[in-house]
Amino acid sequence: MPTLIKLADGRFSAAEDVFTDIADEDAIPAAGAVILSLTRFQAEGDALVGAGRTVGVRVQPDEAVEDLAYDLPRLALVAVVFPKYRDGRAYTSATLLRQRLGYGGEVRAVGDVLREQAGFMVRCGMDAFAPADGATAEDWAAAAGRFRHVYQRAVDARPPVFEERG
Amino acid sequence: MYRYDAIDREFVADRAAEFRGQVARRLAGELTEDQFKPLRLMNGLYLQLHAYMLRVAIPYGSMDSRQLRRLAHIARTYDKGYGHFTTRQNLQLNWIKLGDTPDILDQLAEVDLHAIQTSGNCIRNVTADPYAGATAEEIDDPRVWSEVIRQWSTLHPEFSFLPRKFKFAVTASAKDRTAARVHDIGLVLRRSRDGALGFEVIVGGGQGRTPYVGPTIREHLPVGSLLSYLQAILRVYNRHGRRDNIYKARIKILVAALGKEEFARQVEEEWSKIDSAPADLPDTELARIRGAFTPLAFDSLPARSETFEAAKAASPALARFARNNVKPHKKPGYAIVEISLKAHHATPGDASAEQMETVADLAERYSLDDVRATHEQNLVLPHVKLDDLPAVHGALEAAGLATPNIGLISDIIACPGLDYCALANARAIPIAQAIAQRFEDADRAELIGELKIKISGCINACGHHHVGNIGILGVDKKGEEFYQLSLGGSGQEDASLAQILGPGMSADKVPDAIEALVDTYLSARTGQERFLDTVRRLGMAPFKEAVYADAH
Numbered sequence: 014m015p016t017l018i019k020l021a022d023g024r025f026s027a028a029e030d031v032f033t034d035i036a037d038e039d040a041i042p043a044a045g046a047v048i049l050s051l052t053r054f055q056a057e058g059d060a061l062v063g064a065g066r067t068v069g070v071r072v073q074p075d076e077a078v079e080d081l082a083y084d085l086p087r088l089a090l091v092a093v094v095f096p097k098y099r100d101g102r103a104y105t106s107a108t109l110l111r112q113r114l115g116y117g118g119e120v121r122a123v124g125d126v127l128r129e130q131a132g133f134m135v136r137c138g139m140d141a142f143a144p145a146d147g148a149t150a151e152d153w154a155a156a157a158g159r160f161r162h163v164y165q166r167a168v169d170a171r172p173p174v175f176e177e178r179g
Numbered sequence: 180m181y182r183y184d185a186i187d188r189e190f191v192a193d194r195a196a197e198f199r200g201q202v203a204r205r206l207a208g209e210l211t212e213d214q215f216k217p218l219r220l221m222n223g224l225y226l227q228l229h230a231y232m233l234r235v236a237i238p239y240g241s242m243d244s245r246q247l248r249r250l251a252h253i254a255r256t257y258d259k260g261y262g263h264f265t266t267r268q269n270l271q272l273n274w275i276k277l278g279d280t281p282d283i284l285d286q287l288a289e290v291d292l293h294a295i296q297t298s299g300n301c302i303r304n305v306t307a308d309p310y311a312g313a314t315a316e317e318i319d320d321p322r323v324w325s326e327v328i329r330q331w332s333t334l335h336p337e338f339s340f341l342p343r344k345f346k347f348a349v350t351a352s353a354k355d356r357t358a359a360r361v362h363d364i365g366l367v368l369r370r371s372r373d374g375a376l377g378f379e380v381i382v383g384g385g386q387g388r389t390p391y392v393g394p395t396i397r398e399h400l401p402v403g404s405l406l407s408y409l410q411a412i413l414r415v416y417n418r419h420g421r422r423d424n425i426y427k428a429r430i431k432i433l434v435a436a437l438g439k440e441e442f443a444r445q446v447e448e449e450w451s452k453i454d455s456a457p458a459d460l461p462d463t464e465l466a467r468i469r470g471a472f473t474p475l476a477f478d479s480l481p482a483r484s485e486t487f488e489a490a491k492a493a494s495p496a497l498a499r500f501a502r503n504n505v506k507p508h509k510k511p512g513y514a515i516v517e518i519s520l521k522a523h524h525a526t527p528g529d530a531s532a533e534q535m536e537t538v539a540d541l542a543e544r545y546s547l548d549d550v551r552a553t554h555e556q557n558l559v560l561p562h563v564k565l566d567d568l569p570a571v572h573g574a575l576e577a578a579g580l581a582t583p584n585i586g587l588i589s590d591i592i593a594c595p596g597l598d599y600c601a602l603a604n605a606r607a608i609p610i611a612q613a614i615a616q617r618f619e620d621a622d623r624a625e626l627i628g629e630l631k632i633k634i635s636g637c638i639n640a641c642g643h644h645h646v647g648n649i650g651i652l653g654v655d656k657k658g659e660e661f662y663q664l665s666l667g668g669s670g671q672e673d674a675s676l677a678q679i680l681g682p683g684m685s686a687d688k689v690p691d692a693i694e695a696l697v698d699t700y701l702s703a704r705t706g707q708e709r710f711l712d713t714v715r716r717l718g719m720a721p722f723k724e725a726v727y728a729d730a731h
Contacts, residue, residue: 098217099300101340105417108337113452129218136336160193162186164330166457167337174186174330175464 018150019119020140025154030143032069032090034123048092051076054084062087071123074102078109085110090119093139098125104137111138111168131156138168180241180549181326182471183291190333191288194295198222199281206278221301223294224280228601231275234297235287239307239325239349240268240552244543247550249290251535257283262535264520264528266358266592266643267306267346268552269297273599300428301339302332302413306348306357309551312475313561315509316352319368319376323469324405325349327460330468331406338413342420343428345413358554358670360384360392361646363430364412369399376402382412382442383434384674386640391431392674396443403465407458411450415442475547475562480512484565497572499621500583505568512565516546518558518575519582519590523615526608527593528556537578545571555631556592557585588630588697589615592643596636596653597660603636605653605660610634610689617690618697627697630710633668646670648711649696650677651689662689666696666722667714678719681727695725 019028032046037053046067049058054070061068069090072078081091091110093103103122110116121141122134128148135157142153163171183191198218205215219225223234235250242250250270254262257279263271275283287293296303305325312320328347332338338345348357351368359365365381377399384393400408412430421427434442491498506515518538521527530538538558542550545567546560553559563571575581584590591614594600596607611634618624633647637654644650650665661683668677684692697710699722704713714722 099340100422101300101338102418102422104337104340105414112454130340132334133336133339159197160190160334162190162193164190164333165335174190175461175467177186178184178467179463 016144016147016149017121018142018144018148018153020135020142025150025157027150028141032067034071034092046089048090051080055080058084058087069119069121072103072106074100074106078106078114082114085114085116085118088116088118090121090141091116092121092123095122095124095126095130098127098130100125104133107134107137107139108168128152128156132159136163136167136169136171180243180473181238181322181468182473184471188288188291191291191293191295194222194293195281195284195288198284202277202281217299219280220298221296222280222284223297224275224277225298226601227273227599228597229599230273231277231280232599233272233275233280233283233294234265235270235272235292235294236297236304237268237270237292237552238329239305239311239322240309240554241307241311241322242550242552243548244539244550246290246292247535247539247542249286249292251532251539253283253286254535255532261529261531263526263595264530264552264556264558266554266556266594266641267304268309268554269304270552271595273595295333298344299339300341300343300345302328302335302341302345302347305329305332306346306362306554308350308352308356309553309559310352310356310506310515310561311551312472312549313508313513313515314352315507316354317350317368318370319351320469320472321349321351321368322472323465324366324368324378324402326468326471327405327465328409331409331460337410338417341413341417342422343425343430345416345430353672355670355672355674356553356555358643358646358674360672360674361386361390361643361670362393364409365393366405368402371399375399378402378405380408380412382446383431383439385429385431386643386645387429388426388638388640389429389432389435390640390645390676391435392676393431394434394439396439396446403462404455404459406460407453407455408446408450410453410458411446415445415449419445475549477510477513477547477562478564480510480564480566482511484512484568487565487568490569494569496576496581496583497569499625500572500581501568502625503583503587504581504585508562510562514563514565514568516560516563516568516571517553517585518560518580519584520557520580521584521590521611521615522579522582523589523619524612525579527591527611530558534578534580537574537580541571541574555590557590583621584624586629586631587624588618588627588632588693589624591615591632591634592647593634594636594642596634596642600636600641602639603653604638604655605636605662606686607634607636607642607651607653610651610653610662610686613686613690614693617694627701628709630697631669632693643670644668645676646674647677648709648714649693654683656683660686662686664689664692664696664726666719667711669711673711675715680719681723692726695728696722699725 348362551559597603635642665677
């Protein structure tokens with residue numbers, strides 16, 4: 014079972030991943046929670062959700078999260094993919110999911126997910142992390158909390174320096 | 180200058196502590212070079228030809244004497260006793276040991292300096308007018324807006340992994356000393372007809388292998404909307420900029436591919452969806468930042484200094500320095516003094532630890548504790564009393580810093596080139612030195628007047644050859660260094676890209692070619708025409724003929 018780190022109420026903890034990540038060429042198992050690609054979800058999602066299944070969607074960096082706007086209330090999670098740590102599009106995807114589309118479910122960082130990105134990910138509204146570098150929840154908490162101050166408003170509730178100063 | 184408060188200091192200290200941990204993990208073998216590379220690059224640490232190079236951010240080129248002395252101390256203690264001021268107003272230390280870098284960052288943090296975002300695909304240190312707060316030309320202080328951008332962009336959660344690096348320039352003067360039109364975003368402060376302060380927003384300029392003069396996508400953005408509008412631009416770029424090819428990843432490629440109108444439309448559409456209240460800076464914070472720039476205590480002085488006039492009459496050297504390196508100040512009795520880092524035998528932009536200390540002392544004593552670095556790789560004492568100019572000039576002369584060549588033919592921008600850089604194809608520094616020595620005669624240099632030569636050792640164009648009045652590009656031709664000349668570029672308000680003159684030549688032919696270009700200009704110019712104006716009027720033909728005549 015791959016390690017997952019979840020953020021809830023300001024605390025990071027190890028969590029069991031109850032979802033099965035389904036590649037496009039693989040069959041969907043008869044039971045259990047699944048994560049599908051956006052295209053697969055658009056083709057088969059209605060039937061699965063209608064059957065009471067728990068479904069999440071995997072969004073690649075070149076896919077627009079806006080395409081999920083009307084489906085978000087039915088989704089258990091949105092996984093934003095980092096094909097490489099350097100590919101920063103998922104930060105925008107997560108930000109838009111939270112700020113513009115009002116999504117309140119899990120936003121999970123998957124792919125090339127390293128502890129050095131923890132602070133950025135948390136600030137963009139991601140609340141579940143599948144680290145690729147073996148980081149523990151403690152590592153993640155330390156990395157995400159490394160800076161006592163932040164200079165700008167983001168998705169998280171941290172007050173920017175200009176509010177601290179106020 | 181902007182005074183850090185406890186929060187700004189804690190932020191920089193946290194960053195230094197983070198990097199100390201990362202270096203320890205690297206030295207202990209817990210991180211491979213591949214894993215460490217992105218971490219060190221986020222702290223301005225490059226691995227160059229011979230050693231690590233550390234690029235220290237000098238926010239919008241502004242320092243006090245304490246900071247400059249600390250840079251001198253670091254250069255002396257951890258490097259070979261000198262540093263290199265870059266075209267983006269930063270300081271590069273060329274001979275750094277990895278194990279020393281945490282201590283260096285701590286030493287920088289003690290004086291409110293750092294290397295945050297001096298490399299990596301993030302928003303880099305902002306370039307601003309080095310005459311900010313001193314020139315009568317400006318309609319507002321560009322440092323205030325540069326500081327707003329510095330804070331907003333520091334570890335920005337959404338925009339720290341862009342397709343490619345991202346550079347801002349901010350100016351508030353009609354005369355552009357920042358090369359705003361060849362930056363990713365150039366912001367030019369302007370007043371509208373009704374007097375409201377706004378930015379002309381220029382996006383998608385740049386140099387490198389695909390140079391562009393950036394188009395204006397908005398003529399007048401109200402200043403209070405700056406951050407929400409920048410967020411819209413950066414978001415469009417972060418989502419749609421190319422990531423498949425490092426050479427096509429800058430925003431200029433996206434703007435050119437979409438066209439200015441379509442790019443602007445996408446930005447406006449995104450901007451209309453952004454909730455401006457949380458995105459823009461509250462007026463109270465803007466006022467706080469403005470107030471955190473120490474108000475300067477200028478004396479009330481007569482516009483003319485008899486002391487200075489008498490000293491000039493007695494000293495031709497001072498008179499020449501005054502003609503070329505001393506610029507008008509907004510306050511009567513004061514002047515802006517440019518310190519050339521282009522002595523004729525020196526490396527453009529280099530300053531020794533002793534020279535930095537001399538400049539720091541002069542800044543503290545004579546310039547309200549203010550020093551600037553310029554994008555043309557010189558230093559500025561922005562607030563010197565005319566009465567003090569003879570003393571300042573004398574001290575600069577003693578330190579080898581009084582070269583009277585600002586804006587003249589030997590005030591050359593050059594990248595570090597093959598002497599240091601892992602990317603270079605050819606050396607740039609010796610070419611600059613050879614040209615400077617050829618035109619060492621100061622009377623002749625003044626007769627020639629404004630002439631900007633810019634030299635890059637490879638196509639990445641760090642030496643700005645695309646916007647040189649004369650640009651020189653080093654190329655590798657079957658293992659030999661060759662140099663390609665171009666003419667007619669400008670990085671200023673009248674920005675244009677230089678055009679290639681003709682076939683490349685070997686290094687020893689370059690000074691003769693420059694001589695031929697200058698002679699052609701001198702015999703063809705009319706009135707007050709600058710070299711650039713003559714090139715624009717006559718076109719390339721007579722210059723090409725002069726340089727390549729022997730080849731017929």
